[in-house]
Amino acid sequence: MSEEFVQKEANSNAGRVFAALREDLLNGQYQAGEKLAIASLRDNYQVGLSPLREALSRLAAVGLLEQEAQRGFRVPKLCREELQDIVDLRVELEGMAISRALRYGDSTWESEVLAAGHRLKRADGEGVPLADWEHLHTQFHAVLLSSCQSAWMLKFIRQLHEQFDRYRRQAPRNLAMRKVLNAQHEDLVTLALARNEVEIRQLLERHIRLSHEVALPSCS
Amino acid sequence: MSEEFVQKEANSNAGRVFAALREDLLNGQYQAGEKLAIASLRDNYQVGLSPLREALSRLAAVGLLEQEAQRGFRVPKLCREELQDIVDLRVELEGMAISRALRYGDSTWESEVLAAGHRLKRADGEGVPLADWEHLHTQFHAVLLSSCQSAWMLKFIRQLHEQFDRYRRQAPRNLAMRKVLNAQHEDLVTLALARNEVEIRQLLERHIRLSHEVALPSCS
DNA sequence: TGGTTTGAAAAAATCGATTTTACGGAAATT
DNA sequence: AATTTCCGTAAAATCGATTTTTTCAAACCA
Numbered sequence: 339m340s341e342e343f344v345q346k347e348a349n350s351n352a353g354r355v356f357a358a359l360r361e362d363l364l365n366g367q368y369q370a371g372e373k374l375a376i377a378s379l380r381d382n383y384q385v386g387l388s389p390l391r392e393a394l395s396r397l398a399a400v401g402l403l404e405q406e407a408q409r410g411f412r413v414p415k416l417c418r419e420e421l422q423d424i425v426d427l428r429v430e431l432e433g434m435a436i437s438r439a440l441r442y443g444d445s446t447w448e449s450e451v452l453a454a455g456h457r458l459k460r461a462d463g464e465g466v467p468l469a470d471w472e473h474l475h476t477q478f479h480a481v482l483l484s485s486c487q488s489a490w491m492l493k494f495i496r497q498l499h500e501q502f503d504r505y506r507r508q509a510p511r512n513l514a515m516r517k518v519l520n521a522q523h524e525d526l527v528t529l530a531l532a533r534n535e536v537e538i539r540q541l542l543e544r545h546i547r548l549s550h551e552v553a554l555p556s557c558s
Numbered sequence: 559m560s561e562e563f564v565q566k567e568a569n570s571n572a573g574r575v576f577a578a579l580r581e582d583l584l585n586g587q588y589q590a591g592e593k594l595a596i597a598s599l600r601d602n603y604q605v606g607l608s609p610l611r612e613a614l615s616r617l618a619a620v621g622l623l624e625q626e627a628q629r630g631f632r633v634p635k636l637c638r639e640e641l642q643d644i645v646d647l648r649v650e651l652e653g654m655a656i657s658r659a660l661r662y663g664d665s666t667w668e669s670e671v672l673a674a675g676h677r678l679k680r681a682d683g684e685g686v687p688l689a690d691w692e693h694l695h696t697q698f699h700a701v702l703l704s705s706c707q708s709a710w711m712l713k714f715i716r717q718l719h720e721q722f723d724r725y726r727r728q729a730p731r732n733l734a735m736r737k738v739l740n741a742q743h744e745d746l747v748t749l750a751l752a753r754n755e756v757e758i759r760q761l762l763e764r765h766i767r768l769s770h771e772v773a774l775p776s777c778s
Numbered sequence: 779t780g781g782t783t784t785g786a787a788a789a790a791a792t793c794g795a796t797t798t799t800a801c802g803g804a805a806a807t808t
Numbered sequence: 809a810a811t812t813t814c815c816g817t818a819a820a821a822t823c824g825a826t827t828t829t830t831t832c833a834a835a836c837c838a
Contacts, residue, residue: 349627349799350821352615376790386823388608391791392615395572399619401713407569408829410790423708430654488643490721493621494714501710569829570791596820606793611821628799630820 352389356396359383363402363413364503365469373412374403400497402504414504418557421505425550428498429543435483435491436542440533443485448531454481455527462520472503478523482530506549508556515552519545572609576616579603583622583633584723585689593632594623620717622724634724638777641725645770648718649763655703655711656762660753663705668751674701675747682740692723698743702750726769728776735772739765 347353359379362368380390398405404414439447458478461471476499483495522545529538567573579599582588600610618625624634659667678698681691696719703712742765749758 347627352821353627377788386821387791388611388822391608391612392821395612395615396619399616407567407573408790420709423710427708427710427714430650434650488647489640490643490647490718494647498710572791597818606791607821608792612791628820 350389351385352392355383355385355390356393359393359397360402360500363397364500364507366504366508368413370413370504370508371415373410376410401501416505416508416557418554421502421550421553421557424498424501424505425546428495428502428546431491431495431498432483432542432546433539435486435488435495436530436538437535438486438488438491439483440530440535440538442487443530447481447485450481450484451527451530454478455523458523459520472507476503482526502549502553505556506553509553510555512552515548519548519552522548570609571605572612575603575605575610576613579613579617580622580720583617584720584727586724586728588633590633590724590728591635593630596630621721636725636728636777638774641722641770641773641777644718644721644725645766648715648722648766651711651715651718652703652762652766653759655706655708655715656750656758657755658706658708658711659703660750660755660758662707663750667701667705670701670704671747671750674698675743678743679740692727696723702746722769722773725776726773729773730775732772735768739768739772742768 347357368374374394376387376390376394380387383390394403394411395405397403398411401414403411405411443451454474454477458471458474461474479499480492480496483492486492522541525541526538526545529541567577588594594614596607596610596614600607603610614623614631615625617623618631621634623631625631663671674694674697678691678694681694699719700712700716703715706712742761745761746758746765749761
């Protein structure tokens, strides 16, 4: 997770409970479709109602929760059609972003891509907690596109990744595909440093669509 | 404005103050860069601190406000680079959306496009409040893309329109360009009903980039 | 019996008071 | 004279109590 992000959320109860709830939602700690009992959240996360409700409002605003007036908050359901929507948009937006990232990326970006790829590969083994790998994986994809010079594109892509992770982390482990996906991460680094736009776009699309296959079983 | 939207926001103080603040922010009631005094907002909008802070949190989550921990909320500045970013993304996303809208739109969609175009044209005259025209204009563009079958694309486009309006509504009136833009709305209806994908994509891009010209003076 | 009304319990939303933190100028130190 | 420290004011953030709304089951009526 990026330092600014931690910094930004760490100084207030509202920020802390937002980050904690977000993490738990992405990890499937709450059932899809489940209604959140505000009173028990208050106890579990050790905060008052005001910061808690602020966090819930923010999560609803970015689509990690649904809010019905006077009826509280609930976890959105998972459905095939939405997953397909998310994947197709990811392909389009990340395709645009990677092209621009290759165009604008400087040598600092190159070394960050290399470093993020290395950290991700190193964490692939057995002895590393899954949560750590997830963070490094998220960060790898973020760094890869970070030099695209479009703040709004990055914002939307980040939001789509969050949504996608809700699906992927619910799906059963698939070791064979995981192996292929990990190999693709290494190839992405190589193609990025080589500034091979055509091939990296193709590979990125294959990568996203393969992730889709992995995530698909999470829908009902 | 769509019925669901009104319905959704109208039942709670948090929802009402969110809608009201959003409207005022889009209309430039608050200076770009200005820090919002929460206490006076409480008086102006006649609500307590809890629903007010929920509304502010939501607005920050969608980028209509910036939040610094322990330092309250402030209105984001307007800058050329961000406007360019927003416009380029609008061209890409709305281009994708209009193609899909033509593909999936049925006869109900056709009549909605026709109706929205008619209402917009009728409100073009002198005797109609600007706020009404703005709503009809927003709705026209929303209806045009509504049949694209991608909820996330529509969500992002809506967000970009909000941001873009912050700029456009600050810019001085430009009657000549306004006339051209209004004519384009009529052509968009014609091309949509004719399902002319190539030409409507070109026109939509011209329309967006011309709006950009109109909005540009709002920066600095 | 099927459907509607009612009322108590539960949950959500809101409020006003309290606590915590940032801000800005004056005093003090180097 | 410039920088740092201190302290009072103002603002933001949080809390717990209160109000409002929903829920659901039992009672009631047709």
